[in-house]
Amino acid sequence: MTLRRIRDASIIPALAIVLALVLGAVIVIFSSPLILGLDFTLPLVAYKALVEGSFGSFDGVISTIVNAAPLILAGLAVGIAFKAGLFNIGAQGQFLTGGLAAAAIGAWLAHAPGIVAIPVALLAAIAVGAAYGAIPGFLKSFTGAHEVVTTIMLNYIALYIVAYVVTGPLRAVGATFARTPDVGNASLPILVGGNGHLGVVFAFIAIPVAWWLLYRSTIGFEIRTVGAGPDAARYAGMRPRLLIVITMAFCGGLAGLAGAGEILGLTGYMPAGYSTNVGFDGITVALLGQAHPVGILFAGLLLGAMRAGSGLMQIEAGVPAQMVDVLQGAILFFLTAEILVRYIFRIRARSAKVSELQTVAETYGGQAAP
Amino acid sequence: MDVVLHLPVIGLVLQFLGYLLSVMATNGQLIITLSTPIALGALCGFMNERSGVVNIGIEGMMLFAAFVGWYVAALVNGGAPTTNPGPLGLTFPLLVGVVAAIAAGVAVSALHAWLSITVRANQIISGTIINIEALAITGYLNLLISQNPIPSAGNFQSFHVPAQAASVPVLGWVMTTFLGHGPITLTMLVLVIVLQVLLYRSRWGLRSRAVGEHPRAAETLGIDVIRLRYRNVLLGGVLAGLAGAWFTLEYIGTFQGGMTNGRGFIALAALIFGRWTPIGAFGAALVFGIADTLGQAVQFNPPTGDLGALLSGVPEQVFSALPYLVTIIVLAGVVGRSIPPAADGQPYEREAKAT
Numbered sequence: 001m002t003l004r005r006i007r008d009a010s011i012i013p014a015l016a017i018v019l020a021l022v023l024g025a026v027i028v029i030f031s032s033p034l035i036l037g038l039d040f041t042l043p044l045v046a047y048k049a050l051v052e053g054s055f056g057s058f059d060g061v062i063s064t065i066v067n068a069a070p071l072i073l074a075g076l077a078v079g080i081a082f083k084a085g086l087f088n089i090g091a092q093g094q095f096l097t098g099g100l101a102a103a104a105i106g107a108w109l110a111h112a113p114g115i116v117a118i119p120v121a122l123l124a125a126i127a128v129g130a131a132y133g134a135i136p137g138f139l140k141s142f143t144g145a146h147e148v149v150t151t152i153m154l155n156y157i158a159l160y161i162v163a164y165v166v167t168g169p170l171r172a173v174g175a176t177f178a179r180t181p182d183v184g185n186a187s188l189p190i191l192v193g194g195n196g197h198l199g200v201v202f203a204f205i206a207i208p209v210a211w212w213l214l215y216r217s218t219i220g221f222e223i224r225t226v227g228a229g230p231d232a233a234r235y236a237g238m239r240p241r242l243l244i245v246i247t248m249a250f251c252g253g254l255a256g257l258a259g260a261g262e263i264l265g266l267t268g269y270m271p272a273g274y275s276t277n278v279g280f281d282g283i284t285v286a287l288l289g290q291a292h293p294v295g296i297l298f299a300g301l302l303l304g305a306m307r308a309g310s311g312l313m314q315i316e317a318g319v320p321a322q323m324v325d326v327l328q329g330a331i332l333f334f335l336t337a338e339i340l341v342r343y344i345f346r347i348r349a350r351s352a353k354v355s356e357l358q359t360v361a362e363t364y365g366g367q368a369a370p
Numbered sequence: 371m372d373v374v375l376h377l378p379v380i381g382l383v384l385q386f387l388g389y390l391l392s393v394m395a396t397n398g399q400l401i402i403t404l405s406t407p408i409a410l411g412a413l414c415g416f417m418n419e420r421s422g423v424v425n426i427g428i429e430g431m432m433l434f435a436a437f438v439g440w441y442v443a444a445l446v447n448g449g450a451p452t453t454n455p456g457p458l459g460l461t462f463p464l465l466v467g468v469v470a471a472i473a474a475g476v477a478v479s480a481l482h483a484w485l486s487i488t489v490r491a492n493q494i495i496s497g498t499i500i501n502i503e504a505l506a507i508t509g510y511l512n513l514l515i516s517q518n519p520i521p522s523a524g525n526f527q528s529f530h531v532p533a534q535a536a537s538v539p540v541l542g543w544v545m546t547t548f549l550g551h552g553p554i555t556l557t558m559l560v561l562v563i564v565l566q567v568l569l570y571r572s573r574w575g576l577r578s579r580a581v582g583e584h585p586r587a588a589e590t591l592g593i594d595v596i597r598l599r600y601r602n603v604l605l606g607g608v609l610a611g612l613a614g615a616w617f618t619l620e621y622i623g624t625f626q627g628g629m630t631n632g633r634g635f636i637a638l639a640a641l642i643f644g645r646w647t648p649i650g651a652f653g654a655a656l657v658f659g660i661a662d663t664l665g666q667a668v669q670f671n672p673p674t675g676d677l678g679a680l681l682s683g684v685p686e687q688v689f690s691a692l693p694y695l696v697t698i699i700v701l702a703g704v705v706g707r708s709i710p711p712a713a714d715g716q717p718y719e720r721e722a723k724a725t
Contacts, residue, residue: 027507034514087494145701148426148494149642152635153694164687283498322510329503336491336499337484357492361715364424364494 009295012352013288015341017302020330021047027326028319035318046317053312054305062193066266068304069203070095073258074282075300076210077133077251079291083214084247085227085359090136090151091255092279093158098129098256099263100162103180103270104170106263110184117186118198122260129256130249132158137248141241146364147248155279166272178272188265199261203300206254211293223247227356230363255279277325284328287335291354303328385677393667394660398547399528403621405652405659406555407432407630410613411637412644412651413561414475417606420569420646421599422582422713423486424493427500428610429634431478434500435614437508438474440522440625441515443467443618447523458553459527467523468554468615475611476604478504483603487596490717501634509627525623526552552620554612561609565648578602582711585718595718610634632694639697645708654700661696665689 025043032039054064074091081088102125109117136150165180172181188198214220222243226233230240258278263270285303289295306328310321334341338352394401411428418425447463455461478500485496528550536542548559569575577598580588585595613633618625636658643657644650668689672678 031511031514034511034517087498089498139698139702143702145698149635149639149701150698152632153639153697156632156694157691160687160691164685168685280502284502287495320510320513322506322513325506326503326510329499329506332495332499332502336495337489339489353492357495361424361492361494364715 008350009290009292009352010298011347011349012338012341013290013295013299013335015345015347016288016331016334016338016352019334019341019344020327023330023334024323024327028323042317042319046313046319046323049313049316050306050309053309055309059193060308062196063308064301064305066195066197066200066304067307068300069200070258070262070276070278071281071285071303071307072203072296072300073206073254073261074278075285075289075296076206076282076293077255077258077279078282079286079289079293079296080210080214080223080254081247081251082286082291082354082356082360083227084223084244085230085356085363086137086140086244086247087148087357087360088133088136088151088248088251089148089283090133090154090279091251091282092277093151093155094129094133094252094255095259095262095276095279095282096155096158096162096274097132097259098125098252099259099274100165100270101125101128101256102186102260102263103183104165106183106186107170107172107181107269109186110182112185114185114189117184118188118264121183121186121264122257125256125260125263126253127256129259130253133252133255134245134249137245140248140363141244148360148364162270162274163272166270166274170270172269180270182268183264186264187268188261195266197261197265199257199265202257202261204297206257207293207297210296214293219243219246224356227359229359255282258282281328284332287332287354290352291356382677382680385673385675389673389677390660390664393664395543397663397667398543399550400666401656401659401663402547402559403551403555403659404662405655406551406558406621407613407616407633408637408640408658409562409652409655410554410558410609410616411634412640412655413558413565413648414606414609414613415638415641416565416646416648416651417602417609419641419714420582420711421578421602422585422711422716422718423483423599423603424715425482425497425603425606426494426635426638427478427482427497427504428613428637429630429632430497430501430504431475431482431607431610432614432617432634433508433628433630434478434504435471435475435611436617436629437512437614437625439467439471439611439615440618440623441511442470443523444520448520455524455527458529459525460553461523463523464526464619467619468612471615471619472608472611475609475614476607479603479607479610483600486717487599487603490719493715493717505628508625512625512627522624523619525618526554526620528552529556554616554620557612562648562652569648579711582713585713585716586721589720596720599718613637636693636697639701642708642710643700643704646711657700658693658696661693665692 028043028046029040032042054060074095077091078088102121105121105124109120136147136154139145139150140147167178170180172179190197222238225238226240226243233240262276281303285296285299289299306324310324313319314321335352411432414428415425443463446466452461482496482500485491486493531546531550536546577593581593581595581598589595617629640654640658641651643654668681669686672681
């Protein structure tokens, strides 16, 4: 891993981020009449608050890392699937069902000793997320239904499952709004700062584990071979159908773990209208990190910083926190239209594409069946 | 007959079929209304995929068009309010809103066309970006606008079939079901037929099919593949724009963040289920419209007897999730037998000119 390789791999994403910030500034200026009147300096005020909120203080840095952790896990859940030629848009559904499982088991074991309650709740979240991820994998392998549509449908269905369970069988008695009971002893211990909980550690452990799995293990080799071309993998004696199910289950488990971290580490219960979009943000993280665990680490930290700083941006500049979502979309746009980045900065650089995505498009069009 | 209906499982199935038929018979109008965005979205996908461009950004295109159409109509209404609407609730602000929604759909389609045809980027990622950015930017702007809310311009009204005509036995039902709609739904019904005819009976249809199946061969015969793909994707944007306008200018006269609620994705499934033809996609959209209607009917007009007792124990969320469940089941059941255009999703690269 030479410096040159790192530079080659990161130059396009870095410049895409710069261009996204410029485009974001233009959008802020154009929408400023809706805030407090036309103001050309508003983007600078907003970005300054964004940086201050995320890196300007110890609490800010902790908040950045806490926000980054679920994004890294969800980024891996999307990125590892990319490596297998699968587009896991369903990380959001796996995240929600995993979080719901953690909330349910956590509430059930709220009075058990933490040493029992925490691992059981975490394992339940991983298992449920994995099962929810395995469904589209199974559907793709054995019926040919493409995961792009099925995972999106499962995301909507997950919303209704959460709504039903939280307002129905698991509704906390006496709570002022529909939510599950407190997870009590199953809540993750705070290790550092105000909310630096144990779940954050799992995200940073998952990075080397994912790297080893993808690049040093047999199954990782098979996953990457299937991603490069299911037909070639089949001729080599691998079983693409089974691998697709396993990969989706593994990714679902990671997204489920992310959900458990949010519920057991931050909220302590699952509210009915739980609307954290960690799973969708995982798509941005995975693409920005080029589906490589190390890239996903940095992309997750960047987006985590933006989330951490968005509150201060809203207070100090009056720019809604949703601006961060707009910036994410803009980053993805410039990343995809990297030809623009090259043209604007007059550079030649290695492409920032995730090459296995070709398989996703081919299977969607029906050329390559699993 | 009564004995049969009380048999353990078969009886329930028969009762359910009877209930389904009664819902379909009494709610025909609502079924077509609810399938409008799905059908228009599927027609947008049809325009794209028949000429070889995958478009999973229909959801985002519809959402963005819905927002732009609503906001522009509201702005025009604030400047020049119309007091007496024409037939079907037509007003100047609403018309401008529809035009703006279509323009928004075309603009987003132009982005998709540029990314997937010229840049030859991954078409699925291009669509994903559109979905993410449309949700983000409409949410952001809607939040800003709602801080100083402006009155919306209202919405189109359904065509009212005269009572005399509606009372004719069968014909009356057909007329109210198919004609008792607002202008966008009526346009959709016409477009389904027109596009079906054009696909198999016009030069454009033949060329689009050729470009979607084998672009190289089409280019050899003198068809400009790039230009035809651009034209079809932009025309698809018109349809996505109309679908967006349906949400905010016909169905309900206001905008909510994320209001398309997956209809653009269900449209993709409808296109596959309908085997990439307009009539087929419309038929598939009706299936999803029925699922949607059934979910509403069970809550507001539940069946009686054993079936009613059974369904009353089922949580309402199951019925809300019905269209999404049906989508998965349909896709899993039909995909192997529905063959997409051969060049779907493949960027086209011209062969280098001989020097």
